[in-house]
Amino acid sequence: MISEASRTPTDMSTALHLTSDAILPSLDLPAKNWDVVLTCFEPLIAVTGGIGTYHRLLLQELAQSGKKVLVLTRGMNAEQDFLPEIEKINVDLLKPAKAFNFVGLEHEFFSLQCHFALRALYQTGHRFGLVEFSDYGADGFYPLRARAAGIYEFGVGAVRLHSPSVMLTEDNGGNHFSLNDFNRDRIDREMSVYQDADAILFGGDAMRDRVLELTERFGLDVADKMVKCPHPYPRHLFTAIEGVSDDAMGDARTTLINKVCEKSRFVKPADLQTARFIGVFGRIEDRKGQFQMFWQAVTDADFVRFVKTSDFHFLVAGHNVLDHIGNYRLNDLYALIHEKGLQGRIHFTGRLEQDELAECSRAVSGYIFPSIFENYPNALLEILPTCRPVAISVHGCMPEITEGFSDVALIDPKELETESLIAFMQGIPVEVGPPAEDELAKRIATFEHRQAEMMAYYKQDFPTPDVDANVDLPSLGIVLPVYQEHRYLHQAISTAKTVLGGGENIVVVDDHSAPENARKIARITNELDVQLITLPENAGPAVARLHGVKALTTDLVQLCDGDDLLDPQGIAAIHLMFARDPDLTMATGVMSCFQEENHCWTPRNGNIWTATAANFGHSGSMFRRDALLAALGTQHERLPLNEDWLMNLLILVKGGKCRMTPEITYHYRRYGGSRSTQNASLVGRVSRQINRIISDEMSFQNPEQKARLREIYKGYLGSVSRPGAPGSHMSAHSFPLRYQYLDAVFFKLVKIKGIEPLFLKLKRRLVQRSRVKT
Numbered sequence: 001m002i003s004e005a006s007r008t009p010t011d012m013s014t015a016l017h018l019t020s021d022a023i024l025p026s027l028d029l030p031a032k033n034w035d036v037v038l039t040c041f042e043p044l045i046a047v048t049g050g051i052g053t054y055h056r057l058l059l060q061e062l063a064q065s066g067k068k069v070l071v072l073t074r075g076m077n078a079e080q081d082f083l084p085e086i087e088k089i090n091v092d093l094l095k096p097a098k099a100f101n102f103v104g105l106e107h108e109f110f111s112l113q114c115h116f117a118l119r120a121l122y123q124t125g126h127r128f129g130l131v132e133f134s135d136y137g138a139d140g141f142y143p144l145r146a147r148a149a150g151i152y153e154f155g156v157g158a159v160r161l162h163s164p165s166v167m168l169t170e171d172n173g174g175n176h177f178s179l180n181d182f183n184r185d186r187i188d189r190e191m192s193v194y195q196d197a198d199a200i201l202f203g204g205d206a207m208r209d210r211v212l213e214l215t216e217r218f219g220l221d222v223a224d225k226m227v228k229c230p231h232p233y234p235r236h237l238f239t240a241i242e243g244v245s246d247d248a249m250g251d252a253r254t255t256l257i258n259k260v261c262e263k264s265r266f267v268k269p270a271d272l273q274t275a276r277f278i279g280v281f282g283r284i285e286d287r288k289g290q291f292q293m294f295w296q297a298v299t300d301a302d303f304v305r306f307v308k309t310s311d312f313h314f315l316v317a318g319h320n321v322l323d324h325i326g327n328y329r330l331n332d333l334y335a336l337i338h339e340k341g342l343q344g345r346i347h348f349t350g351r352l353e354q355d356e357l358a359e360c361s362r363a364v365s366g367y368i369f370p371s372i373f374e375n376y377p378n379a380l381l382e383i384l385p386t387c388r389p390v391a392i393s394v395h396g397c398m399p400e401i402t403e404g405f406s407d408v409a410l411i412d413p414k415e416l417e418t419e420s421l422i423a424f425m426q427g428i429p430v431e432v433g434p435p436a437e438d439e440l441a442k443r444i445a446t447f448e449h450r451q452a453e454m455m456a457y458y459k460q461d462f463p464t465p466d467v468d469a470n471v472d473l474p475s476l477g478i479v480l481p482v483y484q485e486h487r488y489l490h491q492a493i494s495t496a497k498t499v500l501g502g503g504e505n506i507v508v509v510d511d512h513s514a515p516e517n518a519r520k521i522a523r524i525t526n527e528l529d530v531q532l533i534t535l536p537e538n539a540g541p542a543v544a545r546l547h548g549v550k551a552l553t554t555d556l557v558q559l560c561d562g563d564d565l566l567d568p569q570g571i572a573a574i575h576l577m578f579a580r581d582p583d584l585t586m587a588t589g590v591m592s593c594f595q596e597e598n599h600c601w602t603p604r605n606g607n608i609w610t611a612t613a614a615n616f617g618h619s620g621s622m623f624r625r626d627a628l629l630a631a632l633g634t635q636h637e638r639l640p641l642n643e644d645w646l647m648n649l650l651i652l653v654k655g656g657k658c659r660m661t662p663e664i665t666y667h668y669r670r671y672g673g674s675r676s677t678q679n680a681s682l683v684g685r686v687s688r689q690i691n692r693i694i695s696d697e698m699s700f701q702n703p704e705q706k707a708r709l710r711e712i713y714k715g716y717l718g719s720v721s722r723p724g725a726p727g728s729h730m731s732a733h734s735f736p737l738r739y740q741y742l743d744a745v746f747f748k749l750v751k752i753k754g755i756e757p758l759f760l761k762l763k764r765r766l767v768q769r770s771r772v773k774t
Contacts (some may be wrong), residue, residue, distance in 0.1 A: 029087065031125030033464040035067040037118075037154075039133050039140070041110050044077045051135045051162050053378040057232035059086055061455055072114045091117045098592060100600045104185060107136045112602075115142040115151075115662050122152035129462030132201070134160040137190035142662045144196035145605075148580065149573035149589075149661040150469070155462035158199040158227075161207050162375060165190050166214045171287035171372045188607045191215065192659075194222045201457075203231040203376035204397025210373065229457045230450035231376040237358070238385040238444050241435060249432065252362035259349055259360060260315065266344040275313045276428060279364040281357070281379045282371070284320040284330060284348075289370035289393065289413040293421075294333055294346065300418040304340050312345070312425055315364060319351040361386060366428040368421070370413040374398050384443060387435030391424045404446065406439050471579040474555035476622075477505035479548030481541050482562030484513045486520045488669060493528045495566040499558070506530040507548040508562070512538040541619075542643045546632040549625060558622045559644075563669050566620065567592070570665030574622050577661065585656030586648065588621035589665025597670040606648065606658025612691055615645035616658065620666030627656050636693045640682050646690045653697045 038059070042052035055071075062069045063085040071077070071088045078090030091113035103109050111133075118128070131154045133140030140159050147154060166187050194200060194215055200222060202208040208226050215222055257272045282288045294314075297303045320330055330348065337343050352360065361382070366389040369380055374396035381401070383390065389407040392398040395414070402408045409424045478496045482489055489508070496506050508525050510518055512535045525532040533547050541561075549557050556578055560566050567589075574587040591601040604616040621644075631650035639646060652658055 029089070029121070029124075029126070032068055032070075033127045033129070034070045035129045035462060035464075036062060036458060037070045037072065037128050037131040039110070039114050039131075039135075040071055040073040040077060041107060041135050041139060044073070044082055045080055050378060053234075053382075054160075054162065054231055054376075055134060056082075057234060058454075058458075059083055061232060061451070062086070062458060065455065065459055067459065072117050074110070089117050089121075094120070096600070098598060098600045100590070100602050102602045102604075104138065104141075104189065107138050108141065108186065108189065111139050111142045112662060114139070115146050118143055118152050119146065127464035127466070128152070129155040129464045130158060130458070130460075131156070132158045132160055133193070133197075135162055136165055136186070137193040138165065138186045140193045140197065141189040144193055145659065145661050146663065148196060148577055148659065149587075149663060150467045150576040150580070151573060151661070151663060153465045153467045154198075155464055156198045157196065158201055159193050159197045160229075161200060161202045161211055164211055164214070166218075167210060167373065168287060170214070172285055184610050185604055188605060188610055191218050191220060191607075192605050194220060194225070197225060199227045200225045201227050201229045203229065204400045206373075206395070206397045206400065207375045210396075227457070228453075230454045231378075231381075232454060233381050233447040233451060234378075234385075235444075235447070235451075237382060238440065238447070241362075241385045241440070249362060249434075252359050253432075255356075256315070256360040256363040259352070259356065260313070260347045263349045264344075264347050267347070271344065272313065274311050276311050276365040276430065276432075277313050277315045277363065278425065278428070279361065279367045279383065280314055280316045280318075280370075281367070281383070282318045282369070282377070284316075284318050287372050288318070289372050290316060290318070291330070291333060293368070293370040293413060293416060295336065296416050297418050297421060298333075298336050298340050298342060298346075303418040303422060304342065306422050306425075307342060307345050310425070312428075314346045315360065316346065316348045317350070317352045317357060317360070320348075358382070363432060364388065365432050366390065366425070368411075368424070369393060369398060370411060370416070371396060371398075372413055376401065385435065385440065387439045387443070388432070389424070389428050391421070405443060406436075469576075471576065473575055473579050475505070476500065476556045476558060476575055477507065477552035477554035477625075478558045478560060478566070479507050479509065479545055479552070480560050480562050481509045481511055481544035481548065482513070482521055483511040483538065483541075483544070484517045485563050486513075486517055486524065488563040488565075489521060489524050490528070492560055492562050492565055493524065493530055495568065496558075496560060497528065497530075498568045499566050499571045503528060503530040505552060505554055507551045508532050509544040509548040510534045511540070511544040512536065540638045540643065542632055542638075542647065545647075546629070549628055549632060552625065554625060556622055557625045557628050559620055560666070561619050563671075564620060565667035565669070567664050567667060570661075570663045571622070573661055573663045574665055577659065578622070578624070581657075581659075583657050584624075584659060585627045586617065586621055586623050586651050586658040587661065588617040588658075589661050589663045591618045591620065591666045591668045592664045593668045593670050595669050595671050600664065601668070602662070603660040605660055606652045606656070608652055611649055611652055612694060615642070615648060617644065617648045617660075618666060618668065619644040620668070621648070623651065627651055627654070630654060634697070637689065639686055639689060642683070642686050642690065646693060649690065649694050650697060653694055 038055060040052070040055045042050055042055070044052055044056050044059070059069070059071065060083065063083045069086050071086055072091050073088055075090045075092045078088045091110065094113050094116040096116070100112060103112050131143070133143070137159050140157070144157055146152065147157060169187065200211070202211070205228075208228070212223055212226070256277060257269050260272060261267060261269055280290050282290065284290055286292070337346055364383075364386070367383050368391045369377070371377070371393045372395060374380070374393060376397050380390075380392070380398055384402070384405070387407065389409070390402070391409040391411050392402060394410045394412050399410065411420050411424070478500065480489070480492055480496065493506065493508065497503055500506065508521070508530055510521050510532065513521060518534065522532060531551065533551060535544060535547065545559060556575070558566070558571060570589045574589055577587045578584050586606065588603045590603065593599050593601060601618065603618060604610065606616050610616065628651070631647050631654065634650050636646070648658065
């Protein structure tokens with residue numbers, strides 16, 4: 001790799017110079033070969049359920065293992081006095097000198113900061129064994145893309161299947177295309193993580209099967225990467241409950257009653273003295289199933305009658321989150337509960353703190369987990385020490401987790417029968433007592449066995465390798481189109497020569513500049529001893545690039561506009577990507593804007609469903625020469641701007657594999673006289689032109705393209721609702737096939753001038769009809 005000091009000229013030295021505060025955590029940490037590195041976005045303490053609890057429990061085990069463990073986390077965790085045996089780095093301190101735009105949402109920013117930390121550590125002598133990205137798959141996106149470019153190396157790069165975005169999206173009633181661009185990009189990044197990871201860790205078989213089914217829709221087969229590794233369990237809760245006294249049980253009941261009365265104005269403590277509480281714990285969202293369960297149950301007259309004549313009360317503890325269409329979900333349910341007269345029987349406490357929930361759980365008589373699908377829910381693990389009756393969903397990993405346990409009932413929340421809820425409640429004992437010793441012992445033995453399986457994986461001797469730089473790099477040439485603007489050409493060529501170590505395989509293409517400008521361009525190329533091609537007429541950037549590519553015989557071609565600059569270190573990184581991945585067609589890095597703007601533009605991987613909405617690369621990408629020739633040789637009308645977007649899309653729809661890395665590779669000069677600035681008002685019209693051109697090139701020949709086209713054709717179906725309970729939405733995947741084909745027809749008909757508004761009106765009418773039929 002080219003060193004930081006070799007960057008030239010000085011005005012383009014805009015690499016990620018971290019502030020002294022940002023780099024301090026890395027420099028203060030003696031170089032080590034880390035056995036395990038975990039990324040942790042969520043709080044580690046004072047939280048119940050979720051990935052934070054997973055990390056806390058796992059780290060407690062790792063702290064006793066003798067392994068060297070590092071946690072990349074945020075300020076809220078790095079400042080906590082938690083497990084001194086574990087090293088922690090606050091990645092919030094790691095910020096680049098320039099703002100990075102289009103990174104994604106909060107998890108993607110965390111991912112980028114983890115990349116900054118890993119790079120700083122690697123450069124100061126640290127090496128990494130197992131690196132696990134444990135929450136959303138997108139957390140691992142930027143580090144894994146940097147690893148692909150040889151910025152650093154891992155022994156094993158793993159992603160833990162905890163809450164995959166693609167699963168959450170479907171289970172919360174949405175689909176890939178009903179979301180905003182950032183969320184769609186998150187799913188695309190998640191697919192990339194599954195491709196880039198060495199291991200995909202799962203706790204239960206149902207989670208493995210679910211993710212394999214979902215990834216197959218996107219053209220991926222990752223079955224050979226799946227590794228079963230159970231989640232940790234809360235051992236301290238199992239051991240603590242053995243010594244709970246009768247007085248402590250009474251105190252827990254008092255705490256529970258006071259909490260209910262604090263949150264509800266419909267009951268007093270005297271009303272709850274003989275109450276049996278049923279706990280329904282978890283975030284209030286579609287996938288958890290509480291809304292749907294209560295909606296269906298409360299509309300059933302037999303269920304309402306049963307609850308009113310019994311001593312049962314529901315304790316619904318969990319944060320109420322926004323649903324995918326932006327409405328708070330409980331408003332309609334509150335109204336229905338009041339209408340049925342159950343406002344004094346169903347109590348919503350909101351989110352409870354960890355100690356509060358643990359205390360209240362001791363006084364709960366039974367539990368219901370009506371999730372549409374669950375992975376390895378900590379909320380379930382945390383109540384199992386009580387050995388109280390629990391009803392769990394048949395979907396997901398909960399049946400595997402509780403296999404062989406007593407007093408576990410199965411319900412199907414997708415086809416819920418209120419009779420099954422009533423039968424479960426009738427079997428709950430009147431008295432709440434301590435757990436049966438034999439049942440508790442059986443559960444502890446089961447989880448200890450799984451814990452041993454889990455730790456066997458983490459205790460492996462993972463290698464801590466260096467980046468393998470001894471690879472045969474494909475030959476590389478550089479094409480620099482230029483038109484009129486010669487002021488910056490000398491700098492552009494200079495950076496190209498630094499990349500290649502000389503002027504051979506550099507081609508400058510003059511797109512028929514005015515005579516005086518052409519003479520200056522010729523003088524510069526002659527001075528710097530690089531090849532010049534002058535076109536007989538102005539043909540636009542695409543044709544100019546095509547002539548330059550034809551003049552080269554190298555394996556790869558790097559593009560650079562004549563007024564921009566290449567970053568030698570970044571170009572070396574994407575060059576290495578091609579050596580490591582023989583299937584790679586196009587690689588691009590971060591574009592650093594300078595002169596009249598001062599920020600970094602972050603590219604994405606190339607995916608057809610998001611690439612047609614916005615460019616995923618820029619004008620300074622690297623390509624396999626044959627693929628670039630095919631794309632540039634495609635006949636189409638000339639565009640006033642965004643030729644690079646069309647070029648990138650043509651690469652993609654012809655079956656190309658297009659990937660990014662979070663390293664700066666290109667320095668884009670923004671100034672008032674540039675072509676893109678002058679034609680900025682034409683962006684909307686050009687976008688429509690590009691989509692029309694691309695529609696002709698789309699095909700179902702490539703398996704991955706076939707999967708992606710099938711998805712994009714469903715893109716307009718996300719807002720269709722199923723009649724019934726509010727918030728019960730239809731997935732695009734289950735929508736009638738004839739309406740999927742409607743989208744395919746749309747891409748062809750939209751080329752006809754003036755048909756777009758007519759076709760969209762027809763489409764709206766057909767979709768409206770589908771609501772009635774469905």
